[in-house]
Amino acid sequence: MVRILKRYFKIWWMLTRNSFSVVLGQKLALLFFLVGKVLRFVFFLGFLYFLLVGAKNLAGYNAHQAVFFFLVFNLLDILAQFFFREAFRFRPKIVTGDFDLTLIKPISPLFLSLMGGADMVDLITIPPLIIATWYIASLLHPTFIGVILFILLLLNGLLIATAFYIIVLSLGIITLEIDHTIMIYRDLTSFGRFPVDIYKQPLQGVLTYLIPVGIMVTFPAKALMGIIGAGGIIISFLVGIAAILISLKFWNFALTKYTSASS
Secondary structure, three states: OOHHHHHHHHHHHHHHHHHHHHOOOOHHHHHHHHHHHHHHHHHHHHHHHHHHHOOOOOOOHHHHHHHHHHHHHHHHHHHHHHHHHHHHHHHHHHHHHHHHHOOOOOOOOHHHHHHOOOOHHHHHHHHHHHHHHHHHHOOOOOOOHHHHHHHHHHHHHHHHHHHHHHHHHHHHHHHOOOHHHHHHHHHHHHHHHHHHHOOOOOOHHHHHHHHOOOHHHHHHHHHHHOOOOOHHHHHHHHHHHHHHHHHHHHHHHHHOOOOOOOO
């Protein structure tokens, strides 16, 4: 098992270096993408600040707590994009038939389709985002257990995000469409910028359990604040495991529907 993990990590590292080399060869495009990401983050943070100045709190959460929810959402979103950037380049492989070459390689086609090279732009933005998240978290005075639960639930949120990306890739094989599906996924997860408590039922329930954005983002933040029960934690992990298992089964089903270039 360790040998297999080392092999896959070596392959991922090689693909990531190649991806970084391509991006570094387009320095102007890299600068524009980086500035765009930073401006988008700053503008929404400014919107959140002025919203809280006027309303004093957000669904009972103070300013630091509301900002923390926003930072956790961005951290999870950027980590997923960093690792799974190859998903955004998947459609041309299906349309042109290049996915045939992926299938004949002695390595998991899902791994190559999902983690075929990390995103350098996101790598640049991740460290300052982690620092900002840590700083705001420190203002909430979390307990040691709260920090541990936060990390575990954040990893569980990343597992659910992985399941979403696998489903998107699977739909890409079946429908030959992936770009819009990814945008739909990102629009749905954007509800996690705020705690799901602010939404009325039945939307709150849908975002918590049916489309588990709340479990991905809200639950980890609540765990650090110490305002989530044992039941919520158990449900989070069960949903994470169920999501990844369902997505893998859907991926295997999608492969049976793939029409190669030779046919």
